[in-house]
Amino acid sequence: MLFTGMAWKNLWRNKRRTSLSILLISFCLTALIFLLCMVHGFQEEIIKSSINTYTGYFQINRKGFFDNESLAAFIEKPDAIIQEISSIPHIKAVTTRILSLGLVGGGNNSSGCLIVGIHPDREAQVTTFRNGVIKGRFLEPAEQNAIIIGVDMAQRLDLPLQGEATLLLLSSTGTIEAVNLQVVGIFDSGNPAFNRNMVMVSQSLLSQLVGYGNTKVSQIVVAIDHNRHLEETAQAISEKLRKFQAFYTDIDSSTKIPIDMIQEFGDVYVKMEKGIEFEKKLELLSWKEILPALVDVVQLQNIVLKIILTAVFLAAFIIVLNVTIMGVMERKREFGILKAMGMRSSQLAKLIFMESLMMTGAAFVIGTTLGTGISLLISYFPIAISSDLPLFKLGLIEPLIKPFVTIKSLLQPAIAVCLIAILAPLWPIWEISKLTPTETIRSV
Amino acid sequence: MLVAKAEGIVKIYKGNGLPVHALRGLDLEIQEGDFTAIAGPSGSGKTTLLNLIGTLDTATEGKIFIDNQDISKLLPYELADIRLRKLGFIFQFHNLIPVLTCQENAEFVLLLQGCPAKERKERVDNVLHDLGLLELKHRFPRELSGGQQQRVAIARAIVSYPKLVLADEPTANLDSKTGQALISLMLDLNQKYKTTFLFSTHDPIVMEAAKKLILLRDGKIVSTLNSVK
Numbered sequence: 318m319l320f321t322g323m324a325w326k327n328l329w330r331n332k333r334r335t336s337l338s339i340l341l342i343s344f345c346l347t348a349l350i351f352l353l354c355m356v357h358g359f360q361e362e363i364i365k366s367s368i369n370t371y372t373g374y375f376q377i378n379r380k381g382f383f384d385n386e387s388l389a390a391f392i393e394k395p396d397a398i399i400q401e402i403s404s405i406p407h408i409k410a411v412t413t414r415i416l417s418l419g420l421v422g423g424g425n426n427s428s429g430c431l432i433v434g435i436h437p438d439r440e441a442q443v444t445t446f447r448n449g450v451i452k453g454r455f456l457e458p459a460e461q462n463a464i465i466i467g468v469d470m471a472q473r474l475d476l477p478l479q480g481e482a483t484l485l486l487l488s489s490t491g492t493i494e495a496v497n498l499q500v501v502g503i504f505d506s507g508n509p510a511f512n513r514n515m516v517m518v519s520q521s522l523l524s525q526l527v528g529y530g531n532t533k534v535s536q537i538v539v540a541i542d543h544n545r546h547l548e549e550t551a552q553a554i555s556e557k558l559r560k561f562q563a564f565y566t567d568i569d570s571s572t573k574i575p576i577d578m579i580q581e582f583g584d585v586y587v588k589m590e591k592g593i594e595f596e597k598k599l600e601l602l603s604w605k606e607i608l609p610a611l612v613d614v615v616q617l618q619n620i621v622l623k624i625i626l627t628a629v630f631l632a633a634f635i636i637v638l639n640v641t642i643m644g645v646m647e648r649k650r651e652f653g654i655l656k657a658m659g660m661r662s663s664q665l666a667k668l669i670f671m672e673s674l675m676m677t678g679a680a681f682v683i684g685t686t687l688g689t690g691i692s693l694l695i696s697y698f699p700i701a702i703s704s705d706l707p708l709f710k711l712g713l714i715e716p717l718i719k720p721f722v723t724i725k726s727l728l729q730p731a732i733a734v735c736l737i738a739i740l741a742p743l744w745p746i747w748e749i750s751k752l753t754p755t756e757t758i759r760s761v
Numbered sequence: 762m763l764v765a766k767a768e769g770i771v772k773i774y775k776g777n778g779l780p781v782h783a784l785r786g787l788d789l790e791i792q793e794g795d796f797t798a799i800a801g802p803s804g805s806g807k808t809t810l811l812n813l814i815g816t817l818d819t820a821t822e823g824k825i826f827i828d829n830q831d832i833s834k835l836l837p838y839e840l841a842d843i844r845l846r847k848l849g850f851i852f853q854f855h856n857l858i859p860v861l862t863c864q865e866n867a868e869f870v871l872l873l874q875g876c877p878a879k880e881r882k883e884r885v886d887n888v889l890h891d892l893g894l895l896e897l898k899h900r901f902p903r904e905l906s907g908g909q910q911q912r913v914a915i916a917r918a919i920v921s922y923p924k925l926v927l928a929d930e931p932t933a934n935l936d937s938k939t940g941q942a943l944i945s946l947m948l949d950l951n952q953k954y955k956t957t958f959l960f961s962t963h964d965p966i967v968m969e970a971a972k973k974l975i976l977l978r979d980g981k982i983v984s985t986l987n988s989v990k
């Protein structure tokens with residue numbers, strides 16, 4: 318208490334110097350917070366959008382399915398699993414999909430494709446894929462003769478809306494199945510690969526075609542309320558899955574696929590091997606494992622952010638250090654008087670410390686308020702930027718500067734400022750403590 | 762009662778150049794109620810002696826006792842506590858903390874001592890009154906004349922009722938009339954509060970006010986005179 322008032326008064330001895338320093342640090346902090354909020358906002362958006370369009374937060378597959386989307390890697394009786402995991406707190410919605418490779422033909426052209434069999438209504442609760450339909454409509458539940466295709470595929474195959482597409486695939490029993498379907502919708506998912514190679518049909522149709530008989534699916538897709546619950550939900554799902562693992566030990570999962578059939582698919586997603594056998598196990602993958610590239614992008618950005626943070630930290634540190642040293646050295650004699658009056662060196666250190674703390678504290682309040690305020694403001698009124706950047710061309714995120722204010726964005730700058738407040742006075746305190754009282758009094 | 766004692770004090774400054782023998786074997790005793798002046802030409806070692814007795818510096822040889830306590834082996838924070846509880850200082854100039862008012866300057870020592878608020882206020886007011894500073898108590902040092910500043914310095918030095926007040930040429934920066942007034946003020950306090958003063962000067966008029974005069978030359982006491990008057 319004794320020192321607080323004095324430190325505060327000392328701080329304002331050189332009004333210009335102190336206020337300039339406070340302004341500078343505040344500015345650093347404001348800029349830093351805004352930058353962090355912006356990048357974190359961007360990351361949040363791109364992650365959310367990737368997860369929401371198709372991937373989902375979690376996928377439950379047979380082990381190995383992720384590397385080899387084979388019909389042999391099925392999940393038996395998914396409803397029991399869904400029922401079990403639906404009770405987990407943060408799980409918002411669950412759906413199933415059947416994935417199969419095949420050929421889609423229209424007119425004289427044909428193309429290899431990934432056929433995704435969905436429950437249209439449940440799919441809409443888990444992903445926003447439905448919003449990508451730009452022509453026509455999304456699938457209806459249990460629709461038997463409808464298909465939706467990507468914009469690029471429609472163009473390549475010259476398949477218009479309402480046109481007739483032929484779907485050809487190899488069933489799990491090795492038979493070749495073909496069916497004629499009507500194109501009821503054309504989608505632009507934002508993902509070029511999907512637009513080129515993916516088609517969707519109702520799950521009941523695909524189940525028949527591949528011979529799953531409505532008791533098997535390829536994957537279960539799970540949506541949760543927020544990414545921050547990812548780890549705990551993963552834990553909970555794994556827990557629940559344990560009791561289903563035993564189920565798969567008795568199933569014969571080997572399948573025979575003729576190699577030449579596969580080669581026809583051209584640019585298919587995954588390569589299949591003949592007679593591959595899948596492990597008799599379920600596997601839970603989070604979006605982080607499914608989309609490692611996205612994780613890499615985020616990590617790279619975070620490294621760049623850390624470098625910027627360090628640079629700004631050093632600049633602010635030097636400002637505070639400089640001001641503290643100047644402030645202390647020009648008061649040497651005064652410190653000598655204080656020592657003569659019976660003030661201990663530790664108390665003197667406390668005083669100098671307090672001064673630094675107050676200065677950085679003031680800057681902290683101003684900088685954090687401004688940084689958070691500006692970020693919040695812009696998050697409500699996002700700034701539009703050029704959509705020509707390749708990043709935005711992917712269509713995963715809107716071309717907007719839209720900061721995202723989280724504790725995470727505020728924490729790092731806050732820690733940096735605290736570090737500055739603590740570290741900067743150490744040197745001048747050391748310099749002063751080296752001097753004897755007489756040495757300090759002698760200097761005027 | 763013995764307040765301070767110096768035994769065989771030698772102080773050699775070892776700077777960058779040749780070592781300087783500032784004090785060459787010096788004995789001194791200060792009794793309670795003393796009003797002693799140390800006189801001597803510039804460079805004779807007055808400041809050095811006061812600093813040593815004031816525990817601001819350490820002797821090269823010899824022992825110093827404050828209130829019968831040998832201070833030579835004490836740690837810096839213990840010395841700080843001795844200064845806080847037992848000593849008062851008045852320097853030649855720039856004595857005061859510029860950001861504090863007169864009253865706050867005087868109060869600061871009591872704050873450091875942890876004196877309760879009510880007593881603090883009483884003591885500060887009494888001392889400021891005795892030194893004729895009551896009207897100036899809310900002024901900052903820069904708003905005071907040199908003489909007034911020195912009076913505040915005295916107020917601050919005596920407000921904690923120290924065993925010994927050390928004053929290094931307290932009048933050197935004042936005109937002779939103000940200087941004289943300051944010394945007689947100190948003498949009043951010496952009589953009223955029984956405050957023990959040890960001060961240095963090279964002003965003959967100031968020397969005359971002392972009850973005991975120690976003459977210093979080349980780091981040695983050349984003579985001690987009692988009751989000049």
Ligand SMILES: Nc1ncnc2c1ncn2[C@@H]1O[C@H](COP(=O)(O)OP(=O)(O)O)[C@@H](O)[C@H]1O
Pocket residue numbers: 774775776781782783801802803804805806807808809810
């Ligand atoms: N820090 C120091 N380093 C070196 N020599 C010093 C130092 N302080 C004082 N001296 C020398 O010691 C002698 C006594 O100085 P001082 O005690 O200041 O005398 P006075 O106060 O009587 O003028 C002088 O010769 C002075 O130059």
Ligand SMILES: [Mg+2]
Pocket residue numbers: 807808809929930
């Ligand atoms: Mg001197």
